[in-house]
Amino acid sequence: MAKAPVLTPQAEDFPRWYQDLINKAELADNGPVRGTMVIRPYGYGLWERMQQDMDARIKAVGVQNAYFPLFIPQSYLTREAEHVEGFAPELAVVTHGGGKKLEEPVVVRPTSETIINEYFSKWVQSYRDLPLLINQWANVVRWELRPRLFLRTSEFLWQEGHTAHATYEDARDFAARIHRHVYADFMENVLAMDVVLGRKTAKERFAGAINTLTLEGMMGDGKALQLGTSHELGQNFARAFNTQFLSKDGTQELVWQTSWGSTTRMIGALVMMHGDDNGLRVPPRLAPVQAVVLAIKGDEAVLAKVREIGDRLAAAGVRVQVDDRTDTPFGRRAVDWELKGVPVRIEVGPRDLEGGTAMVARRIPGGKEPVRLDLLPDLLPKVLEEDQALLLRQARERREARTSDVRTVQEAAEAAAAGGWARIRWADLGPEGEAALAEQAATVRCLVAEDGSVPDADDAPGNVAFVARAY
């Protein structure tokens, strides 16, 4: 008799599968206020690992962390016209504080360009103060009408970088550096995510930017998800906040700026890019727990052995957890670790001990086989690296298999509706084609140059548009 599936199968109902997984792997719960989210310890552990790794990469390019206030005077947002137009519909507004009605309502930050520029304009005096490279880890609020855990939540956690430069070129290069050497490098090498790097079309740009660079990933159902963005802000905010510096030539100049962000949405992406019908599959380099050693039964020899294996693997540099909760049935614990996507399970019972082996189950390729205990400390680090590479390869192969080259708007819309991506020359699409796609629920995710690089302009010759339905 086939056992009932723990999760709704992906093929049956992908959104339901996602919801089931988030819930049963104990990643998050819905908050009481619409669109808010409780990130549970296992989900938050993934975020902490992402933060640590990203934070080191961000600091390595010379950026310093700081913290700006949650509350922004409403008037700040209106200073940059496109920006307020983009964010006004999503704002949460505080009208009362300390038991009184406020004279000026304050908004809960949806992003911090405005308030940060207020301070940049004080801190930047001379070219010697540039580049000014700041990042903050914070919560932001954008009211969501159709919330979905991790993907669209009214409050989310993120990092937002904000920089000011003396020249256009310096700002442009910095935005590109974050895009490729911080975001793409992290997503590919740590999250094992297949990402397409490109530029947003004018229609899809960040409100207030002159250029938005994006990373787009294909989820398990063939839809696209935007995974991070890096914006060239030009001098738009500098003009609105009068952020000037004294140049080497003794003239007053407006700074050139960038901003860039990545969010807890990456956890949702991890689930939808790597998950399968049995649960999440966590890339080993990210995994808070890379291997779990399970005692099948609560017998003394077994308990002693799982602890010994745990110690040996920890000494070999593996992030390991011992599961000796033998008052919970083994089967239930095994399913739970599978759901949580721990890369390797090492299962030890009395019979294994006799043979000096343990059953090793690999979550990423799947399958289970007996391994001699003395070989584990050498084997595990290799297996983890192999499985890290396999995850990325599987994601890449899926995208390639589900992407088709098309020539017309209609073909592009059909490919997207069928659960895939379409590649189409921007010359064959253009802003009119893009508008037509919107009527069929498809969007241009990004533009990529003929050689796969990120183009300098929307209409650079040879540009190719990636078209998909998106989260």
Place this chain on the structure above:
Amino acid sequence: MAKAPVLTPQAEDFPRWYQDLINKAELADNGPVRGTMVIRPYGYGLWERMQQDMDARIKAVGVQNAYFPLFIPQSYLTREAEHVEGFAPELAVVTHGGGKKLEEPVVVRPTSETIINEYFSKWVQSYRDLPLLINQWANVVRWELRPRLFLRTSEFLWQEGHTAHATYEDARDFAARIHRHVYADFMENVLAMDVVLGRKTAKERFAGAINTLTLEGMMGDGKALQLGTSHELGQNFARAFNTQFLSKDGTQELVWQTSWGSTTRMIGALVMMHGDDNGLRVPPRLAPVQAVVLAIKGDEAVLAKVREIGDRLAAAGVRVQVDDRTDTPFGRRAVDWELKGVPVRIEVGPRDLEGGTAMVARRIPGGKEPVRLDLLPDLLPKVLEEDQALLLRQARERREARTSDVRTVQEAAEAAAAGGWARIRWADLGPEGEAALAEQAATVRCLVAEDGSVPDADDAPGNVAFVARAY
């Protein structure tokens, strides 16, 4: 001619000195919304180091991090009567979201007991789920009428721990463990802070707690500052949110809870406990930069040497920064590092090179002397540990010198007014004496047992009250 002081001298105007220091050492700025704060990179660097160290200590006692929403339905707060009474006057209220008036206003969390209990009541089913030990790093908002940077701000950063236990004893012991083995240990050993551990009187307890444990520090002006608190919540929130579990005996029982917090206020405490007329003095174990190597002049040999010294010290495990910004006058840079309180400055000029020495200035004891370059890597770690110990000793000695034993309410109030602390038997003070002190701007900071331990009850025989004016 004496040079003009960089900061208002402490003896002249302590609050002004504090404000000057925060500003000139670039720790923080006032935010645009009343009471909010911009934490600048140098200040935030201190906070990051505090976070890292505390986070490891919190995890070491078995606590996991999670994240709960910023927004709490207003109705949650009213469920625990004392709690809402305590926090209602300080709430920030969101009445509009996504362009519409909300059906139920939401409050911006002033603390998270209520929303966390909503989830604990779902997650806890059986005694097997206990203890449940959760912490979050987050921002909270409490509207401030008399804000002061780091000490009282409308928004501040903190960690808040929340735990649920099967028995009163287990909860009590856990609150005490956090109080002594996490907070006190961290403050004494890393922040070099002299702290008095005690319990709050009934009057000063957290709103909703049955007991509040506190750590109190004496600032440079003799006032007291509460540095962290750990609360026994009893079953108050469990009752309000029906947080029950199935006991081993098969009965439904309410959980026993704790909560505990420490905040960015610790940065203000660091300034006021260790700072002097020349600026901050950062304890070496905390310092993001323990030693700075300054090139006095931009000559090639000097620049090469400061980099070499920097590399050697880094290899010796010192957190070192090389200051080769020789386009800024040396004197200005030296004053800046002094203001920022970097424990050791190593100053290298052409003349020093000839002698194979550098001038080593120690910020904590003060003074400057030439040291042979080849001795630096061995010397520095020792000097840093010595100076760490010295800071704690100085703080402790000041408190002892400024604390007097008194017998009457009037004497206690006078000692506090004179910029010191008073120790008085609780039997000689009592709730009536405590009320009388309030009229003279003094408060009971905490109660301590005769032997210096933390008493089990307000009226335990031999209890001593510490009385002071407080921030």
